[in-house]
Amino acid sequence: MKFEVTILGSSSATPVYNRNPSAQLLNCNEKFYLIDCGEGTQQQLIKYGFKASKIDFVFISHLHGDHYFGLIGLLSTMHLNGRIKPIKIFAPAALMEILDLQFKHSETILRYPLEFVAITADTAQLIFENSDLTVSTIVLNHRIPCTGFVFTEKKRLRKVIVEKLEEENIPLEYYPLLKRGVDLTLPDGTILLNKDYTTDSDEPRKYAYCSDTLCDGSYFEQIKDCNTLYHEATFLHEMLERANQTHHTTALQAAETAITTGAKKLLIGHFSSRYKTLQPLLEEAVSAFENTQLAQEGSTFQI
Amino acid sequence: MKFEVTILGSSSATPVYNRNPSAQLLNCNEKFYLIDCGEGTQQQLIKYGFKASKIDFVFISHLHGDHYFGLIGLLSTMHLNGRIKPIKIFAPAALMEILDLQFKHSETILRYPLEFVAITADTAQLIFENSDLTVSTIVLNHRIPCTGFVFTEKKRLRKVIVEKLEEENIPLEYYPLLKRGVDLTLPDGTILLNKDYTTDSDEPRKYAYCSDTLCDGSYFEQIKDCNTLYHEATFLHEMLERANQTHHTTALQAAETAITTGAKKLLIGHFSSRYKTLQPLLEEAVSAFENTQLAQEGSTFQI
Numbered sequence: 001m002k003f004e005v006t007i008l009g010s011s012s013a014t015p016v017y018n019r020n021p022s023a024q025l026l027n028c029n030e031k032f033y034l035i036d037c038g039e040g041t042q043q044q045l046i047k048y049g050f051k052a053s054k055i056d057f058v059f060i061s062h063l064h065g066d067h068y069f070g071l072i073g074l075l076s077t078m079h080l081n082g083r084i085k086p087i088k089i090f091a092p093a094a095l096m097e098i099l100d101l102q103f104k105h106s107e108t109i110l111r112y113p114l115e116f117v118a119i120t121a122d123t124a125q126l127i128f129e130n131s132d133l134t135v136s137t138i139v140l141n142h143r144i145p146c147t148g149f150v151f152t153e154k155k156r157l158r159k160v161i162v163e164k165l166e167e168e169n170i171p172l173e174y175y176p177l178l179k180r181g182v183d184l185t186l187p188d189g190t191i192l193l194n195k196d197y198t199t200d201s202d203e204p205r206k207y208a209y210c211s212d213t214l215c216d217g218s219y220f221e222q223i224k225d226c227n228t229l230y231h232e233a234t235f236l237h238e239m240l241e242r243a244n245q246t247h248h249t250t251a252l253q254a255a256e257t258a259i260t261t262g263a264k265k266l267l268i269g270h271f272s273s274r275y276k277t278l279q280p281l282l283e284e285a286v287s288a289f290e291n292t293q294l295a296q297e298g299s300t301f302q303i
Numbered sequence: 304m305k306f307e308v309t310i311l312g313s314s315s316a317t318p319v320y321n322r323n324p325s326a327q328l329l330n331c332n333e334k335f336y337l338i339d340c341g342e343g344t345q346q347q348l349i350k351y352g353f354k355a356s357k358i359d360f361v362f363i364s365h366l367h368g369d370h371y372f373g374l375i376g377l378l379s380t381m382h383l384n385g386r387i388k389p390i391k392i393f394a395p396a397a398l399m400e401i402l403d404l405q406f407k408h409s410e411t412i413l414r415y416p417l418e419f420v421a422i423t424a425d426t427a428q429l430i431f432e433n434s435d436l437t438v439s440t441i442v443l444n445h446r447i448p449c450t451g452f453v454f455t456e457k458k459r460l461r462k463v464i465v466e467k468l469e470e471e472n473i474p475l476e477y478y479p480l481l482k483r484g485v486d487l488t489l490p491d492g493t494i495l496l497n498k499d500y501t502t503d504s505d506e507p508r509k510y511a512y513c514s515d516t517l518c519d520g521s522y523f524e525q526i527k528d529c530n531t532l533y534h535e536a537t538f539l540h541e542m543l544e545r546a547n548q549t550h551h552t553t554a555l556q557a558a559e560t561a562i563t564t565g566a567k568k569l570l571i572g573h574f575s576s577r578y579k580t581l582q583p584l585l586e587e588a589v590s591a592f593e594n595t596q597l598a599q600e601g602s603t604f605q606i
Contacts, residue, residue: 013380013383014345014379014380014383014384015345015346015349015376015380016349020346021376039342039343039345039346039372039373039376040342040343040346042317042318042342043318043323043342043343043346046318046319063405063408063409064409065375065376065379065405065409066379069342069372069375069376069379070342072368072372073318073324073342073368073372076317076368076369076372077316077317077318080316080317081317092408094404094408095408097404098401098404098405098408101397101400101401101404102366102368102401105366105395105397105398105401105447106366106367106368106447107446107447143410144408144409144410
């Protein structure tokens with residue numbers, strides 16, 4: 001099953017040096033989940049060849065503008081482009097108030113249902129579930145209420161032993177049921193015991209998105225054992241005091257978080273505009289946790 | 304005196320084909336006036352090498368999102384970048400409500416004074432004046448209240464006859480006063496009669512911005528004799544019915560408006576996303592009014 005994330009924005013606070021404010025597009029089994037939506041996200045979707053119409057779920061971490069100013073434009077474009085299928089938005093309650101006020105004054109009555117789910121930053125909770133994955137919140141520690149999100153695959157399908165099935169001329173049509181653990185009786189009475197033709201599925205994969213936070217460990221339990229951890233790394237560690245003041249994280253702290261929580265891969269982003277080049281941030285993180293990459297615009301990462 | 308406009312966005316409704324929603328930057332005597340502010344305007348300013356910090360005046364024509372969704376981001380960036388000098392915004396009253404709600408939920412208290420002037424679309428009026436120019440509204444006919452803007456230079460300076468002044472060794476320091484029409488007595492008692500050393504100033508220049516409107520002639524009186532007329536031309540004339548329904552203008556109508564109102568130059572913009580290339584729109588307008596140009600991103604026009 002496809003489970004990958006494309007970075008649409010890596011900048012903190014303001015767009016700068018061709019970096020856009022926060023936004024990521026998660027593709028899980030060809031369903032599209034937008035995570036944060038800074039100004040210009042719809043332009044970024046066009047730039048990297050994604051159709052906004054494919055997005056059915058939006059998750060907004062908090063109401064600092066660099067994480068949501070692009071949402072009203074994206075929703076308006078969907079409306080103008082004739083969307084009729086619903087969209088579901090998970091965000092702090094006040095965002096609906098902000099959207100409603102803007103729709104009111106443009107006299108826009110959306111052609112599609114907008115289902116708004118208000119999330120709070122009090123406790124971590126399961127907020128979404130479908131056949132592919134679950135989404136839970138992470139309670140972060142920022143200047144205003146802020147949640148991250150953990151995307152966890154549902155239990156994955158068993159793996160069929162293709163060579164054996166081909167050798168016994170078992171038609172492809174049987175594979176999906178075998179993957180689901182079913183024993184099969186063929187038309188000629190032959191019984192295929194699932195255990196003989198499949199092996200255990202891989203562990204479900206897990207992606208955590210930690211947008212803006214003081215790196216105080218309070219949320220580590222919620223992001224344990226990620227296959228891929230995205231963690232903000234606004235500053236170099238020499239700016240630790242500034243990071244603490246503004247409730248942000250340094251690249252070194254992000255790397256240490258990956259180690260402590262047992263992440264397999266770390267993506268860092270939300271870079272301060274003071275950094276024209278990002279290499280120093282990457283080097284700092286890699287010095288502590290080697291499997292770190294820059295969450296830069298246009299990059300896609302397998303989770 | 305510099306009097307020029309740079310196009311930051313030429314798209315109607317949605318960003319598409321590298322075209323951004325409406326925004327223009329007027330430079331009058333090195334003071335900067337932003338006209339409309341679609342999503343991504345701050346990114347466009349960066350792209351074309353302008354400093355947002357130089358903008359002191361913003362004019363918003365109406366509250367369809369493609370004309371103002373970028374303003375909250377621009378104002379936030381000015382705040383984050385340490386702006387302290389005031390900014391003055393002329394816009395429909397509800398925009399202040401929308402901005403306030405967003406500042407409230409991000410707990411932003413602007414470091415600089417934001418002076419908001421509510422404009423209405425009832426009657427054309429003078430809304431701004433300084434030593435360089437005046438700004439008046441144009442009452443347009445759109446689906447929601449909408450005003451255009453006329454920027455008119457103040458009476459221009461007299462032109463000094465440089466050859467004569469140089470021949471008589473009159474120091475450069477005297478030129479500014481001569482340009483202002485003053486007669487001068489030199490230290491040696493020589494009298495310079497202004498009329499002998501200057502000629503009449505050129506006529507003050509005039510730029511009109513007609514954002515979104517049904518082309519019904521109701522506003523023609525307000526845009527008479529422009530040096531440069533910007534007029535929306537959302538559609539080709541074959542789409543006249545659609546233009547009328549949506550209260551927009553065709554390229555041919557924009558050209559006819561330029562003729563009727565005595566414009567010297569016409570800029571057309573606000574192009575529908577149905578037009579991948581803009582040549583047909585330009586050709587249609589040029590067929591009726593030759594001195595027409597496409598108001599495309601990054602182009603600067605002398606008024």
